[in-house]
Amino acid sequence: MRIEMPKYMERVGGLRIFGVQKVLELTGGKSEGPNIGLPGIVNVSRGDLEDLESKMTIIVPVKNENPKVLEGVLSGIPHESFVIIVSNSTRNTIDHYRVEMDTVFHYYRLTRRPFIMVHQRDPVLSDALPEAGYPYLIGNDGLVRNGKGEGMVLGLLLAKAIGREYVGFIDSDNYIPGAVNEYVDIYAAAFSMANSPYIMVRICWPYKTKFVGKRFYFRRRGRVSEITNKYMNLLLARVTRFESGVIKTSNAGEHAMTLKLAERIGYAGGFSIEPYELVYMLEEYSGVKKPRFTDVVKKTLEIYQVEPRNPHIHEERSEEHIPNMLKSSLSTIYHSMLADDELRKRIENELIIRGALKPGESIPEPRRLPIIKNVDAVKILKLLESSSESFIYAE
Numbered sequence: 001m002r003i004e005m006p007k008y009m010e011r012v013g014g015l016r017i018f019g020v021q022k023v024l025e026l027t028g029g030k031s032e033g034p035n036i037g038l039p040g041i042v043n044v045s046r047g048d049l050e051d052l053e054s055k056m057t058i059i060v061p062v063k064n065e066n067p068k069v070l071e072g073v074l075s076g077i078p079h080e081s082f083v084i085i086v087s088n089s090t091r092n093t094i095d096h097y098r099v100e101m102d103t104v105f106h107y108y109r110l111t112r113r114p115f116i117m118v119h120q121r122d123p124v125l126s127d128a129l130p131e132a133g134y135p136y137l138i139g140n141d142g143l144v145r146n147g148k149g150e151g152m153v154l155g156l157l158l159a160k161a162i163g164r165e166y167v168g169f170i171d172s173d174n175y176i177p178g179a180v181n182e183y184v185d186i187y188a189a190a191f192s193m194a195n196s197p198y199i200m201v202r203i204c205w206p207y208k209t210k211f212v213g214k215r216f217y218f219r220r221r222g223r224v225s226e227i228t229n230k231y232m233n234l235l236l237a238r239v240t241r242f243e244s245g246v247i248k249t250s251n252a253g254e255h256a257m258t259l260k261l262a263e264r265i266g267y268a269g270g271f272s273i274e275p276y277e278l279v280y281m282l283e284e285y286s287g288v289k290k291p292r293f294t295d296v297v298k299k300t301l302e303i304y305q306v307e308p309r310n311p312h313i314h315e316e317r318s319e320e321h322i323p324n325m326l327k328s329s330l331s332t333i334y335h336s337m338l339a340d341d342e343l344r345k346r347i348e349n350e351l352i353i354r355g356a357l358k359p360g361e362s363i364p365e366p367r368r369l370p371i372i373k374n375v376d377a378v379k380i381l382k383l384l385e386s387s388s389e390s391f392i393y394a395e
């Protein structure tokens, strides 16, 4: 994969936030010959990508997606990467989760690719999580709460138990397996160019592609992400005192990190998770306070943002979904210790204009989920293996 080196970088305390880099070629050819050493370009060979991908776990959160689309997503994930599917699909008269299990298991028979699959609301988790030292995902009904963030953190705990060096996320509603494949290659390419054990890479979709009338329409980014990026950059400016537009991936569902970093950042429930990771890293590692893990600051935490070539074509949700998603997303910035009154006022106004907040109504805090560093993740895996009905571990 041939990819631009970042042209721009913001250095904030222990963080290096790189500007968006573009993929130049999906397959960059041999890393030798006349192309080698072109300034500002890096070419990661297929062999190097495959080597990194074999050290990766990919977590796929699922909620009531079309099983054919899910199978397409799996087909795009490189064979050597370990897959963890965390599903919150409904289990009523039609047991959607059972349909997913059948689909994935049939697919396994043909491909023999290793995977784990679990239902987010599995009752075994009600005991397993507190016993392992992480009760924070459990809601009032005694089960893991509904929410994308909760599913992703459960996936991270299982990835921690598996112990591979890198962990990434891929949404399950992506119609283009080739795009999925490119995202994982991008994760690997960024890991190969990094200089720290604490790395995050976030996919920056250039367009959200929709079919309008008789042709495709390429809209510049998503409705929620455009707004969240604006306020995330203003939050960053509260630390640096210089406004910048460096952050373009506040809502990136597709992102990956080293397991070492995944164990050292906090998370949030629902659709707050992706922006909250950034807020957490700014609060903890930008030098405004003494970090809990000084090694991260010493070695620096690198955040890469990469623009792929494939179009992002995913399930279009209803318009009603948008204001709530925006509120969950902006609440992470609004309630940050770095935000001041002026920024909070602007966020309130934005949410009111977008119909996500009534005047005088307060913005709920994001459901914060603590770091997973000290959790006995193997215990969760063992308890699931011994007594769960929804759990599959296929090697």
Ligand code: GDD
Residues within 6 Å of the ligand: 061, 062, 063, 064, 065, 086, 087, 088, 120, 146, 147, 148, 149, 151, 152, 170, 171, 172, 173, 224, 250, 251, 252, 253, 254, 271, 274, 275, 314, 315, 317, 325, 329
């Ligand atoms: N396990 C699990 N649990 N998965 C979930 C849940 C849940 O409660 N809710 C949603 N998902 C899965 C969906 O099946 C899909 O694969 C992915 O999470 C994204 O959910 P969507 O409902 O499709 O959201 P979107 O694509 O409109 O949202 C975009 O913006 C969000 C806000 O930041 C995506 O970029 C999301 O990844 C992002 O979180």
